[in-house]
Amino acid sequence: MQSLMLIISFLVLISALMVILSEDMVHSALFLIFSFGGVGALFLSVGAQFLGAIQILIYTGAVGVMMLLMIYFTSKEGKSIKREGKYSGIVLVGLLGFLILYPSISITREVGGTKGLTQNIGRLLFSDLLIPFEVISIVLLSAIIGATYIIRREDH
Amino acid sequence: MNLVELFNYIRSDPLLWGIIAATVFLVYVFSIGGLSIWIERKWAGLLQSRLGPTRVGPFGILQFVADLIKLVSKEDFVPPDGDKKVFKLAPIVLVSTLIAAGSIIPFSPSLIGSNVNVGILFLIAMFSISPIAVFMAGWGSNNKFSLLGALRNIGQMLSFEIPLSLSIVAVVVMVGSLRIKEIVQAQDQIWFFALQPLGFVVFLLAIHAEAGRTPFDMQESEQELMGGWNVEYSGMRFGLTMVGEYIHLILGSMLVVLLYFGGWKSFGFLPPVIWFIIKTNIALVILMWSRWAIPRFRIDQIIDIGWKYLLPLSILNLLITGALVSMGWFSWI
Numbered sequence: 190m191q192s193l194m195l196i197i198s199f200l201v202l203i204s205a206l207m208v209i210l211s212e213d214m215v216h217s218a219l220f221l222i223f224s225f226g227g228v229g230a231l232f233l234s235v236g237a238q239f240l241g242a243i244q245i246l247i248y249t250g251a252v253g254v255m256m257l258l259m260i261y262f263t264s265k266e267g268k269s270i271k272r273e274g275k276y277s278g279i280v281l282v283g284l285l286g287f288l289i290l291y292p293s294i295s296i297t298r299e300v301g302g303t304k305g306l307t308q309n310i311g312r313l314l315f316s317d318l319l320i321p322f323e324v325i326s327i328v329l330l331s332a333i334i335g336a337t338y339i340i341r342r343e344d345h
Numbered sequence: 346m347n348l349v350e351l352f353n354y355i356r357s358d359p360l361l362w363g364i365i366a367a368t369v370f371l372v373y374v375f376s377i378g379g380l381s382i383w384i385e386r387k388w389a390g391l392l393q394s395r396l397g398p399t400r401v402g403p404f405g406i407l408q409f410v411a412d413l414i415k416l417v418s419k420e421d422f423v424p425p426d427g428d429k430k431v432f433k434l435a436p437i438v439l440v441s442t443l444i445a446a447g448s449i450i451p452f453s454p455s456l457i458g459s460n461v462n463v464g465i466l467f468l469i470a471m472f473s474i475s476p477i478a479v480f481m482a483g484w485g486s487n488n489k490f491s492l493l494g495a496l497r498n499i500g501q502m503l504s505f506e507i508p509l510s511l512s513i514v515a516v517v518v519m520v521g522s523l524r525i526k527e528i529v530q531a532q533d534q535i536w537f538f539a540l541q542p543l544g545f546v547v548f549l550l551a552i553h554a555e556a557g558r559t560p561f562d563m564q565e566s567e568q569e570l571m572g573g574w575n576v577e578y579s580g581m582r583f584g585l586t587m588v589g590e591y592i593h594l595i596l597g598s599m600l601v602v603l604l605y606f607g608g609w610k611s612f613g614f615l616p617p618v619i620w621f622i623i624k625t626n627i628a629l630v631i632l633m634w635s636r637w638a639i640p641r642f643r644i645d646q647i648i649d650i651g652w653k654y655l656l657p658l659s660i661l662n663l664l665i666t667g668a669l670v671s672m673g674w675f676s677w678i
Contacts, residue, residue, distance in 0.1 A: 213428075219477075250477075254499055258499065
């Protein structure tokens with residue numbers, strides 16, 4: 190299992206590097222999707238099965254397809270990667286990364302071994318982490334309402 | 346090291362055992378897939394007053410072998426203006442994820458690749474990767490028809506995955522476990538299609554649309570799109586896309602049997618594995634039936650079925666199931 194984990198980590202890192210190195214936008218997206226899937230496999234290999242399956246389902250399946258569709262619908266030439274707002278983007282990603290990384294490290298420590306099984310995650314989500322869980326669902330709801338509003342406004 | 350020791354060694358290593366289970370599933374799918382192609386062609390002939398294949402072997406039963414040889418020996422054409430690497434990789438991604446999904450299917454209480462804790466969720470996760478493979482095929486072909494077919498396929502898969510998952514969740518809520526083995530064992534007294542009629546109908550329609558079979562095959566409608574996202578493929582790569590479609594269908598019929606018709610639960614006088622295979626093939630034939638009986642829907646009709654009917658129905662089914670479970674109606678399961 191240890192060697193399997195090493196191989197997967199190596200593949201994830203290589204494909205994450207290829208996301209920024211490859212010049213074709215679709216290739217970047219596909220490498221990113223592959224690294225999402227690799228992270229899911231990492232979760233599976235440490236025994237956090239629920240997290241692994243959800244990672245593959247949400248990131249590889251849903252987010253990945255959305256990303257590919259967005260590239261298809263928005264890019265006129267299909268190939269060029271725009272570099273506007275690079276520095277503000279880096280700052281934003283750094284801040285967001287810190288915000289996301291800090292709790293996720295502690296969560297990863299929590300879910301290793303048998304703690305990552307479905308029942309335990311469910312118990313955690315609906316007892317200790319109930320308020321964050323509900324807040325996240327409200328954030329998602331507001332995002333959906335916002336997207337619908339933007340589409341409607343362009344209609345009329 | 347004798348055979349028993351070797352078997353026990355392989356059994357104790359989850360990685361080795363998983364690889365072997367996936368290989369067994371692959372062999373099963375190829376043989377059943379070939380056979381089901383023959384059954385489908387014969388039956389299509391029957392329904393349309395033709396004979397179907399007759400020349401190769403008795404009753405044309407070896408026709409799929411001839412088809413396979415033809416596919417292998419044909420030129421593997423790659424469109425020169427397309428994205429070659431992505432084009433070549435797409436069928437491999439499609440088939441390998443579906444085979445990985447097959448490695449957790451329990452054929453009998455003991456014959457099971459990986460009895461993972463998340464079970465059915467892993468299967469849905471593997472299903473959710475196939476739109477990416479389809480997009481890769483459509484994009485790599487550099488062809489309007491392929492890309493249109495791929496986009497239709499993705500829209501359809503995304504809209505039907507939600508009712509599919511919600512109808513599975515209703516079963517999971519009833520059983521209280523995601524493990525497919527425990528879902529089957531819970532059907533000791535009564536098969537779940539009797540307890541979940543609404544969920545069963547939603548699941549059947551959604552799995553039909555997921556596999557992209559004829560009433561729902563907007564993505565590869567021959568008359569408008571010349572065959573959809575796999576139109577540029579030839580040779581064995583085209584064969585792999587067809588195999589992917591059939592594995593989708595076989596996995597779908599296995600899920601129907603496992604979730605709603607008691608899996609390997611038997612009426613005696615045959616081992617459970619045989620019962621599971623018999624039930625799966627009955628479900629497979631019924632799933633294939635509609636291809637020759639019902640004409641194709643329009644794309645707006647398909648999206649309407651997904652979002653306006655199946656999604657509310659599956660939510661309603663989940664609500665009813667949840668209410669009954671919380672009132673303790675299914676405590677005997």
